[in-house]
Each structure stands twice: as C-alpha cells, then as structure tokens.
Amino acid sequence: MSEKRQDLIDTAIELFAEHGFHATGIDRIAEVAGVSKKTLYHHFRSKEELILAALKHHDGLFRNFLMKSVDQLSDSPYERLLGIFDVAQAWFSGKDFYGCMFINAIGEYSHGDTAIRRACQDFKTQVSAYVEQLAVSAQIDNPKALADSLSILLEGAIVTAQVAGNAESAGTAKRAAKVLIDSALDHNVETV
Amino acid sequence: MSEKRQDLIDTAIELFAEHGFHATGIDRIAEVAGVSKKTLYHHFRSKEELILAALKHHDGLFRNFLMKSVDQLSDSPYERLLGIFDVAQAWFSGKDFYGCMFINAIGEYSHGDTAIRRACQDFKTQVSAYVEQLAVSAQIDNPKALADSLSILLEGAIVTAQVAGNAESAGTAKRAAKVLIDSALDHNVETV
DNA sequence: TGGCAAGTAAACAGATCTGTTTACCTGATG
DNA sequence: CATCAGGTAAACAGATCTGTTTACTTGCCA
Numbered sequence: 001m002s003e004k005r006q007d008l009i010d011t012a013i014e015l016f017a018e019h020g021f022h023a024t025g026i027d028r029i030a031e032v033a034g035v036s037k038k039t040l041y042h043h044f045r046s047k048e049e050l051i052l053a054a055l056k057h058h059d060g061l062f063r064n065f066l067m068k069s070v071d072q073l074s075d076s077p078y079e080r081l082l083g084i085f086d087v088a089q090a091w092f093s094g095k096d097f098y099g100c101m102f103i104n105a106i107g108e109y110s111h112g113d114t115a116i117r118r119a120c121q122d123f124k125t126q127v128s129a130y131v132e133q134l135a136v137s138a139q140i141d142n143p144k145a146l147a148d149s150l151s152i153l154l155e156g157a158i159v160t161a162q163v164a165g166n167a168e169s170a171g172t173a174k175r176a177a178k179v180l181i182d183s184a185l186d187h188n189v190e191t192v
Numbered sequence: 193m194s195e196k197r198q199d200l201i202d203t204a205i206e207l208f209a210e211h212g213f214h215a216t217g218i219d220r221i222a223e224v225a226g227v228s229k230k231t232l233y234h235h236f237r238s239k240e241e242l243i244l245a246a247l248k249h250h251d252g253l254f255r256n257f258l259m260k261s262v263d264q265l266s267d268s269p270y271e272r273l274l275g276i277f278d279v280a281q282a283w284f285s286g287k288d289f290y291g292c293m294f295i296n297a298i299g300e301y302s303h304g305d306t307a308i309r310r311a312c313q314d315f316k317t318q319v320s321a322y323v324e325q326l327a328v329s330a331q332i333d334n335p336k337a338l339a340d341s342l343s344i345l346l347e348g349a350i351v352t353a354q355v356a357g358n359a360e361s362a363g364t365a366k367r368a369a370k371v372l373i374d375s376a377l378d379h380n381v382e383t384v
Numbered sequence: 385t386g387g388c389a390a391g392t393a394a395a396c397a398g399a400t401c402t403g404t405t406t407a408c409c410t411g412a413t414g
Numbered sequence: 415c416a417t418c419a420g421g422t423a424a425a426c427a428g429a430t431c432t433g434t435t436t437a438c439t440t441g442c443c444a
Contacts, residue, residue, distance in 0.1 A: 020299065020302075037422095038423090107212065109212075155352055175341070
C-alpha cells in the first residue's frame with residue numbers, strides 16, 4: 001500500500017503552507033503523516049524531492065479546483081474571466097489560506113534551487129494559459145496581453161489578501177479586471 | 193561606535209533578501225557584518241528583534257527610494273502614477289532583486305509572529321497611502337479605489353518578476369495601470 | 385592613571401536539522 | 415510454512431541553529 005506516499009505529500013502540503021518550508025522539519029512531516037522516517041526516505045530521496053513532489057501535486061489540485069470552480073460559475077466566457085476573482089475571494093476567505101504556495105516557495109528558494117523555481121514557473125505559466133484560453137473564448141483581441149494583466153492582478157490580490165489577512169483584495173481586483181476586460185473588448189470594436 | 197548596529201542591520205537585510213529568513217543564521221550575519229556574536233546579542237535581544245529592525249529599516253529605505261525616484265521622473269501627477277511602474281522595472285532589473293522582502297517575510301511567518309506580520313502590513317499601508325496621494329494630486333475621483341487597484345498591480349508585478357526572473361511584468365502592469373487610470377479620469381468627466 | 389564601555393574570539397549548552405542504521409514486526413503470497 | 419516486501423521505533427551521526435558565558439583586548443575620558 002503506497003498510499004503512505006500520498007499521505008506524506010498531503011501532510012507536507014499542509015505543513016509547508018502553514019509554517020513554511022525551512023520551518024517544517026522532516027521529522028514533523030513523518031510524525032503528522034503517521035509514517036516512520038525510514039519510510040519517508042524510502043519514498044523520497046531527500047527533503048527537496050518531497051518539496052518538489054508536494055509542489056507538483058498541489059499544482060494539479062489547485063489548477064483543477066480553479067478551473068472547475070470557474071467553469072461552474074457561468075457558461076459565458078466573459079463572466080468566467082471575472083469569475084476567477086470570485087473563486088479567489090472564496091479561497092482567501094478559507095481558514096486554511098496561507099497565500100500561494102508557489103510564491104512562498106520562491107521566497108524561500110529564490111536563490112538556490114533551480115528545480116523548485118522551475119516548478120513555480122510551470123504553475124504560473126499554466127494558470128496564465130488557462131486565463132488566455134478564457135480570453136480567446138471571450139473573443140478578445142490579443143488574449144495573451146489580457147491574460148498577462150489579469151494574472152498579475154490575481155497574483156497581487158493573493159499577496160495582498162495574505163498580508164492583510166482578509167479577502168477584500170479579491171473584490172478590488174475583480175473591479176479592476178472588469179475595466180481591463182471591457183477596455184479590451186472596446187478596442188476590438190474600434191479596430192474591427 | 194554603534195555603527196556596528198547599522199552594519200548588522202544592513203548585512204541582515206542583504207542576507208535575508210537573498211537567502212530567506214530561516215535559512216540565514218545569526219552566526220552568518222555576525223560573520224559577514226564583521227561583528228562578534230556577543231555584540232550582535234548586545235544590540236538585539238533575539239533573531240526576531242533583528243528581523244524586525246531589518247524590516248523597519250528596509251521599509252524606510254525602500255519607500256524613500258520609491259518616492260524620490262517617482263517624483264524625479266515627472267512633475268505631472270498622472271505621469272507619476274505611471275512612473276511607479278518604471279521605477280519597478282528598474283528595480284526588478286537589478287542583479288540584487290529577490291522580490292519584496294515583506295512578501296517574503298509573510299511567506300515564512302504568516303502563521304506565527306504577529307509583530308512581523310504587522311511590520312509588513314505597515315509597509316503596504318504606507319506605500320498605498322503614497323499612491324493615493326498621487327491619485328489625489330491627479331484629481332481622480334475616489335483616489336483610494338484607484339490606489340488599491342494600482343497597489344495590487346504593483347504587488348502582482350513584483351511576484352511575477354520574481355518568479356519569472358525578468359522584469360517584463362513591469363511593462364504589462366504599466367499598460368494595465370494606464371487603462372485603469374484613464375478609466376478613472378473618464379469617470380470623473382462623466383459624473384461632473 | 386584608573387576604570388569602564390564596547391568590543392573580540394571561542395567554547396559551551398541544548399535544541400533541532402537532514403539523513404542513516406539497526407533491530408524488530410506483520411501480513412500477504414508462493 | 416517460509417519468505418520477503420514494507421513497515422515501525424528508536425538510536426545514531428554530524429551539522430547547524432539560537433542564545434550564553436568566559437576570558438581577554440582596546441580605546442576613551444575624568
């Protein structure tokens with residue numbers, strides 16, 4: 001039964017999110033996961049490998065959550081673009097919100113580890129690609145440009161909520177996003 | 193000569209920025225600052241106190257740098273609002289750019305320490321107040337709303353640059369900021 | 385000149401970190 | 415039944431962490 005591996009990853013994600021990466025020891029993860037240290041090192045060669053596995057797994061979970069939630073909010077691509085920030089608001093309001101795990105990871109490993117940085121870049125790239133796909137569906141001219149702007153708004157809303165300790169920034173970002181989207185659509189009309 | 197205190201703070205800021213807070217030991221800071229450990233503990237009761245002193249000092253330095261740079265770019269309040277993102281671009285392009293120290297601090301201490309969190313909130317509040325003051329000068333209706341939006345864009349640009357490892361996000365954020373500012377000014381005209 | 389503030393270097397205490405090793409247990413399968 | 419993969423518990427190694435202590439040095443100034 002190698003569900004132990006998954007238990008370790010799940011536990012690692014929780015502890016890393018709540019306490020940070022350096023502040024979370026291997027012993028603690030093994031203890032909370034209810035797994036011996038030897039088994040942990042059987043599944044992961046090092047702490048870094050566990051961090052990478054945790055980031056990768058969280059990447060999948062989070063993007064799935066985001067896309068599913070947004071898609072359920074509305075069928076309209078326009079509303080879906082805005083819906084990103086409604087989903088963000090719900091996320092920020094959860095009691096287990098400790099900011100974006102990838103941003104936090106970069107903060108601790110911005111210097112050294114290339115693998116960890118790359119995992120964070122992959123995540124961001126794929127979220128941005130999803131936003132761009134929505135922008136394409138909304139028939140926006142230059143969807144990549146809008147996706148880049150909205151992604152920056154989203155990142156900003158995340159860290160602002162994390163620092164402030166409340167979800168207000170989601171609403172602010174949503175209003176700003178509406179202005180940007182409408183402006184992009186106006187531009188379409190003008191240039192058609 | 194209590195310039196030792198300042199040496200320690202300066203060194204701490206550099207090492208914390210580059211390597212993170214947990215990953216930077218007291219011994220290392222003392223060694224790099226060229227100061228004995230005992231002297232370090234003479235000036236600061238604990239590592240946390242040194243972190244707080246470093247954050248507070250960096251707060252002053254950074255806001256001074258931001259305001260001075262922006263004010264020098266132009267006399268026009270409109271151009272100054274946009275100039276924030278030009279200053280950001282220059283900042284991101286520097287070889288010692290490791291993201292925002294306060295965002296990184298929150299990432300490592302989002303859970304525990306109230307004092308560190310408060311230092312980060314103070315910083316953010318004061319930067320936002322500066323942006324709002326520029327918005328007031330630009331005679332924008334509801335300057336607080338615009339300042340909140342631009343602050344979120346700025347935060348987003350910072351973390352995006354940090355993850356990507358390049359300064360592109362500053363340009364993207366600037367273009368988005370222009371749309372938001374122009375929209376706010378249009379709204380002024382309509383409602384006058 | 386005498387004393388004191390401020391510093392250094394280095395050992396120490398005790399905790400905690402990553403990672404390894406040893407000895408034992410348990411349950412499924414050939 | 416015997417074996418063996420997969421697990422546990424716990425000690426261990428060696429490094430590093432925060433913070434303290436001891437003993438010595440240096441420069442200022444009354």
